[in-house]
Amino acid sequence: GESVGLHLPTLSVQEGDNSIINCAYSNSASDYFIWYKQESGKGPQFIIDIRSNMDKRQGQRVTVLLNKTVKHLSLQIAATQPGDSAVYFCTPVSGGYNKLIFGAGTRLAVHP
Amino acid sequence: GAGVSQSPSNKVTEKGKDVELRCDPISGHTALYWYRQSLGQGLEFLIYFQGNSAPDKSGLPSDRFSAERTGGSVSTLTIQRTQQEDSAVYLCASSLVLRQGDSPLHFGNGTRLTVT
Numbered sequence: 001g002e003s004v005g006l007h008l009p010t011l012s013v014q015e016g017d018n019s020i021i022n023c024a025y026s027n028s029a030s031d032y033f034i035w036y037k038q039e040s041g042k043g044p045q046f047i048i049d050i051r052s053n054m055d056k057r058q059g060q061r062v063t064v065l066l067n068k069t070v071k072h073l074s075l076q077i078a079a080t081q082p083g084d085s086a087v088y089f090c091t092p093v094s095g096g097y098n099k100l101i102f103g104a105g106t107r108l109a110v111h112p
Numbered sequence: 113g114a115g116v117s118q119s120p121s122n123k124v125t126e127k128g129k130d131v132e133l134r135c136d137p138i139s140g141h142t143a144l145y146w147y148r149q150s151l152g153q154g155l156e157f158l159i160y161f162q163g164n165s166a167p168d169k170s171g172l173p174s175d176r177f178s179a180e181r182t183g184g185s186v187s188t189l190t191i192q193r194t195q196q197e198d199s200a201v202y203l204c205a206s207s208l209v210l211r212q213g214d215s216p217l218h219f220g221n222g223t224r225l226t227v228t
Contacts, residue, residue, distance in 0.1 A: 034216055043116070043203050043219030044155070089154065100217065102147075102155035 012109045019077040021106045023090035028071065030092035035064060035075050038105065039086045047075070047088075077108075085110045114138065116220035118204050124226045125194055133189040133223045137206030144187050145217060146179060147203040155203065161187060194227045201225070 013019045025033075031052040036044035050057040050064045050073070057064050063076040077084055087105040117136040125131050137144050146158040157171040161181040172178070176194075181187040191198055201222040208215035 041221065043205070043221050044217075045219070046216040049216060100145075100155075100157065104152075104154045 009104065010107045010109065012111060013080050015080060015082060015110055015112050017080055019075075019080045019084070019108055019110075021075045021077075021088050021090075021108065023073050023075070023103070023106075025071050025073070025090070025092040027092060027094055028068075029094040030071075032093040033064070033066060033073055034091045034093065034100070035062075036089045036091065036102075037084075037086045038089065044089060044102075080108075080110050082110050082112065084108060116204055116206055116218055118202075118220035118223050120223060121221065122224045122226075124228060127196060127227055128193055130190065130192045131194055131225065133191075133202050133204075133225070135187045135189070135204030135206075135220060137185060137187070137204070138218055139185075141206035141208050141218070142184065143207045143209060143215075144181055145205045145207075146187070146189050147205065148173075149201045149203055149222070151200075158189070158202075191225075194225075196227045199225055199227045 034049045035047045037047050038044040048059045048062050048064050050066050052068060055066050061078045064073060066073045073090060085108055087107050089102045089105045091100040091102055116138055119134045123131055143162055145160040147155040148158055149155050159166055159169050159171055159179050163184050164181050176192045179187060179189045201224050203219055203222040205217035205219040207217050
């Protein structure tokens with residue numbers, strides 16, 4: 001089955017720095033990828049998504065990069081703010097199927 | 113606007129008792145999902161509904177777990193004869209349509225279940 005791994009379980013950054021959260025996936029049939037952010041005590045919140053026919057997508061302060069060759073994607077957060085402190089999950093989807101696989105997530109800690 | 117609502121937000125129950133967890137999805141969302149999250153862990157898929165039908169129940173941990181959805185709206189997750197290992201946050205999500213590529217999930221804030 002699909003497995004989702006994260007290179008750094010905890011990432012600590014200084015406020016104002018850029019953050020990069022990495023994610024590896026195993027299913028080469030994955031064709032759609034979603035990043036979720038989960039703040040303490042809340043459910044995950046959609047941040048940004050990317051389809052497999054793209055290698056980069058930008059949102060507000062966030063950029064997702066996809067490298068299908070090595071089955072890796074990253075979430076870049078520009079000018080990280082304290083409100084960005086959360087656990088981030090990448091969720092690969094294959095064939096539109098909805099049993100999203102969430103890994104353990106990466107905790108982002110932003111220090112003043 | 114109104115998001116996904118779950119109740120209760122916290123539930124403490126004694127081992128062996130039954131519990132019911134409720135989810136009110138976003139109005140008009142046809143797909144509904146239940147996940148479980150243990151402390152410091154990722155989300156474990158339990159079940160999803162397309163309308164009132166649950167095509168995939170493979171994620172339910174045991175036959176003590178069941179879920180239903182009525183009227184294409186509210187869903188309840190029932191855990192019978194609760195065990196301590198059932199303690200977790202139970203998250204509900206809904207999406208406009210079933211295909212993930214067309215509509216991401218919107219999550220509620222979960223029900224924190226503690227079995228003593």
